[in-house]
Each structure stands twice: as structure tokens, then as C-alpha cells.
Amino acid sequence: xxxxxxxxxxxxxxxxxxxxxxxxxxxxxxxxxxxxxxxxxxxxxxxxxxxxxxxxxxxxxxxxxxxxxxxxxxxxxxxxxxxxxxxxxxxxxxxxxxxxxxxxxxxxxxxxxxxxxxxxxxxxxxxxxxxxxxxxxxxxxxxxxxxxxxxxxxxxxxxxxxxxxxxxxxxxxxxxxxxxxxxxxxxxxxxxxxxxxxxxxxxxxxxxxxxxxxxxxxxxxxxxxxxxxxxxxxxxxxxxxxxxxxxxxxxxxxxxxxxxxxxxxxxxxxxxxxxxxxxxxxxxxxxxxxxxxxxxxxxxxxxxxxxxxxxxxxxxxxxxxxxxxxxxxxxxxxxxxxxxxxxxxxxxxxxxxxxxxxxx
Numbered sequence: 001x002x003x004x005x006x007x008x009x010x011x012x013x014x015x016x017x018x019x020x021x022x023x024x025x026x027x028x029x030x031x032x033x034x035x036x037x038x039x040x041x042x043x044x045x046x047x048x049x050x051x052x053x054x055x056x057x058x059x060x061x062x063x064x065x066x067x068x069x070x071x072x073x074x075x076x077x078x079x080x081x082x083x084x085x086x087x088x089x090x091x092x093x094x095x096x097x098x099x100x101x102x103x104x105x106x107x108x109x110x111x112x113x114x115x116x117x118x119x120x121x122x123x124x125x126x127x128x129x130x131x132x133x134x135x136x137x138x139x140x141x142x143x144x145x146x147x148x149x150x151x152x153x154x155x156x157x158x159x160x161x162x163x164x165x166x167x168x169x170x171x172x173x174x175x176x177x178x179x180x181x182x183x184x185x186x187x188x189x190x191x192x193x194x195x196x197x198x199x200x201x202x203x204x205x206x207x208x209x210x211x212x213x214x215x216x217x218x219x220x221x222x223x224x225x226x227x228x229x230x231x232x233x234x235x236x237x238x239x240x241x242x243x244x245x246x247x248x249x250x251x252x253x254x255x256x257x258x259x260x261x262x263x264x265x266x267x268x269x270x271x272x273x274x275x276x277x278x279x280x281x282x283x284x285x286x287x288x289x290x291x292x293x294x295x296x297x298x299x300x301x302x303x304x305x306x307x308x309x310x311x312x313x314x315x316x317x318x319x320x321x322x323x324x325x326x327x328x329x330x331x332x333x334x335x336x337x338x339x340x341x342x343x344x345x346x347x348x349x350x351x352x353x354x355x356x357x358x359x360x
Contacts, residue, residue: 002308004252007259010287011043014262018155019045022101023261026082026138027109027130029053032161032217034062035254036106036261042069043258050095052078052109082109083120083129085137085340092141101152102145104261107135107160117181122340125177131190135160136197136333143207150209150268157211158198159261163191164214164303165311170320175332192320193329195293195303195312200330202292202300208270211300214293215260218306220253248306260304265290269300293317 014021021044027033028051041047047070053059059077066075078094080087095102110130118126124133139158150156168188171177175193177185191214198212248256260266264287291310292299305311 002256002259004255007255007308010263011039011255011258014043015045018103018262020048021103021155021262022048022099022149023050023104023106024095024102024138024142025049025051025106025108026135027053027107029055029058029062031108032220032253032257033106033108035220035250036108036257037062037254038066038069039251039254039258040104040106040261041066041073041075044070044073046072046074048074048099050076050078050098052080052082052091054079054081082134082138083124083126085122085124085129085134085337086344088134088137089141092138095142096145099145101149101154102142103149103155103157105138105142105146105158106257106261107138107158109134110162114183117177122343124336124340125181125186127183127186128176128190131162131187132193133333133336135194137337139201139212140337143201143210146210147206150270155262156209156268157213157261157266159213159215159257160194160198161215161217161257162194163187164195164216165305165313166216167192167195167313167316167320169316170325172323172325172328175329176336192325193333195301195317196320196326196329197333198301199292199294199299200326202269207268207300209268211266211268211302213260213266213302213304215257215304216306216311217248217253217257219247221247221250256306256308259308263287265308266302266304267298267300269298294321 023040025033025037028037033051037049037051041049051059051062056079059079063075063077066073078091080091082088110127120126120129146156146158168191170189170192171180171185174180175189177189194214198214201207202212267289289298290302290304291297293301293303293312303310303312
């Protein structure tokens with residue numbers, strides 16, 4: 001466990017040690033994404049932040065609240081429905097024209113839903129799209145920026161906030177859950193696929209220097225049930241009242257996630273592989289490198305709990321790893337991306353043929 005005092009001390013050094021950081025926050029118009037965005041903006045020097053969400057009014061409010069936090073910062077809102085990979089592609093293409101650097105990709109999109117399998121126009125379940133596929137598509141498309149930043153010696157990190165440590169059994173024959181969908185399976189698959197996909201990415205030589213963190217936030221009030229019906233919102237309020245003693249406040253949640261996003265404890269593989277009990281930094285900035293999700297210190301892929309501790313359901317992970325989980329999950333993920341991209345090409349061709357037929 002990392003004390004809040006240690007977290008705050010680390011964060012307080014950011015203005016002097018890491019000025020001019022560039023970050024993209026996806027799903028940041030409420031909850032943990034918003035809390036972390038504000039801490040990032042307040043505690044860094046001359047930050048450049050882009051944040052993504054669907055709610056324009058919330059974004060307008062956040063922009064007005066960011067300005068007094070740091071007069072040296074720059075913030076831009078990008079509106080998008082990221083459950084559609086086509087929207088992710090458009091947004092990433094725009095970002096690639098705006099910036100040559102990316103230090104942090106912070107991912108928190110998602111919603112509480114009790115609905116059954118609910119496909120998007122791209123034939124992905126909406127919950128799995130928000131919790132996994134869209135997040136990894138952001139990673140895939142923005143890795144060139146992250147790699148370039150790491151090569152230049154800068155911080156380069158991906159943080160996906162979901163449920164690290166809550167891994168469970170997975171159906172490799174139905175990872176998209178088209179045949180056997182349940183809410184529990186959807187969460188287990190999103191959680192497991194995130195961790196193993198990060199291991200695969202961290203193990204690629206070209207991603208050396210990029211750290212990948214799957215984090216569990218603990219109990220945090222986020223407003224994630226705001227789009228659900230009256231009964232669901234009421235149930236969430238009841239649970240919140242009963243479990244109030246376990247909740248982490250908005251400020252502390254933001255501080256802790258800022259630490260996860262910037263601490264030297266979670267470097268890319270090149271910074272810590274094979275060092276055993278390796279440390280990075282000097283003097284008061286010296287940090288113990290964390291054990292990766294594969295058991296190797298500084299492996300580049302990490303499962304982190306609400307208090308900064310290393311987590312992971314070791315028994316389940318060992319069994320899944322023995323079944324080739326990492327390669328299977330990443331191959332599946334790439335197949336899904338390629339299938340969706342082929343669908344766009346087919347749609348574009350059909351639209352072009354239709355336009356030609358009309359004009360003819």
C-alpha cells in the first residue's frame with residue numbers, strides 16, 4: 001500500500017521534474033477521469049490536455065474549472081461516442097495532426113448497464129466496446145506517439161481504469177460473448193483481456209519504454225449510473241449509502257490516479273526488465289519499480305489496486321496463462337479491429353456505388 005502522503009509528495013514534484021506533459025483523457029467528463037484530469041492539470045507545469053466525452057455541457061463546466069487551476073495549461077475538449085471504433089479512428093487522426101508527443105493516455109470510459117447483449121452498429125456489445133475494444137483501439141492508434149515520446153526520454157504511459165485484480169474465467173471460443181452473454185462474463189472478459197493485452201503490448205520490442213497499467217479504483221462516486229432507469233439509480237444510491245465508509249473521495253481518487261499515471265514505479269519494460277529489486281530515480285525521487293502482472297519486476301505491464309498496491313488473481317491468471325491467454329486475446333483483438341475496418345471499407349464502397357448510380 002502506498003500512503004496518501006507519499007502519493008502527494010510524488011505529485012508535488014511533477015512541476016519541477018516533468019513540465020510540459022501532454023495527455024489524452026478518454027471518458028473524462030465525470031467521475032475518475034474528471035478527478036484525475038483536474039489533478040493532472042493543477043499539479044503539472046504547462047500541461048497540454050485533450051479530454052474526450054459525450055457531454056458538451058459537462059465539458060464546458062470542466063473547462064471553466066480548469067482555467068483557474070493552472071494559467072499555464074491548455075485544455076481542449078473532443079466530443080465523441082467512443083463505443084464506435086470509427087469515432088475513435090477519427091479522433092485519433094485529429095490528435096495525430098495536433099501533437100507530436102503523448103505522455104499519457106488515460107482511459108476511463110464505460111457505464112453501468114443491466115441490459116443484455118446490446119450491439120453497436122459495428123456489431124460489438126456496447127459495454128465490451130467501452131470497457132475494452134475502444135480503449136485498446138485508442139492504444140493501438142496512438143502507440144506511434146507514445147513510442148516516439150519514450151524514445152525521446154519522456155514519460156510514456158497508458159492507464160486503463162477498470163477492475164484489475166478481479167480476473168475470472170474466460171471463454172476463449174466466445175470472447176465477444178455473442179453466444180453466452182451475461183453481465184458478469186462481460187466484466188470478466190473486459191478485465192482479463194485488458195491485463196493480457198497489456199502484457200502482449202509491453203512485450204513487443206518496439207514498445208520498450210511505454211508502461212501499461214490496468215488499475216482498480218476502489219469505491220469512488222462517479223455518476224456512472226446516471227443514464228440508467230429510476231430503479232437502477234435508486235439501487236446504486238442504496239448501495240452507496242450502505243458502503244459509504246469504503247468510498248474514496250474525489251480528490252484522493254484523482255491524486256492516486258495521477259500518481260499511478262506519473263510515478264516511476266510503473267516504467268516500460270526497457271527501464272526495469274531483469275533488475276529483480278530494481279529502483280529508478282535518485283535521492284527523494286528514488287522509487288521501487290513494481291512487479292509486473294507476469295511476476296517480473298519492471299515488466300512494463302502492471303495490475304494496480306486502489307492504494308497503489310500490486311494486485312491480480314494469481315490462481316486464475318496462472319491458469320489462463322497456461323492456456324495461452326495473452327497471444328489468443330491479442331490475436332482476437334486484432335481480428336476484431338480488422339473486421340470492423342473491413343466493414344467501413346465495404347460501407348464506403350457501397351455508398352460510392354450508390355452515389356455513382358444516382359448521378360448516372
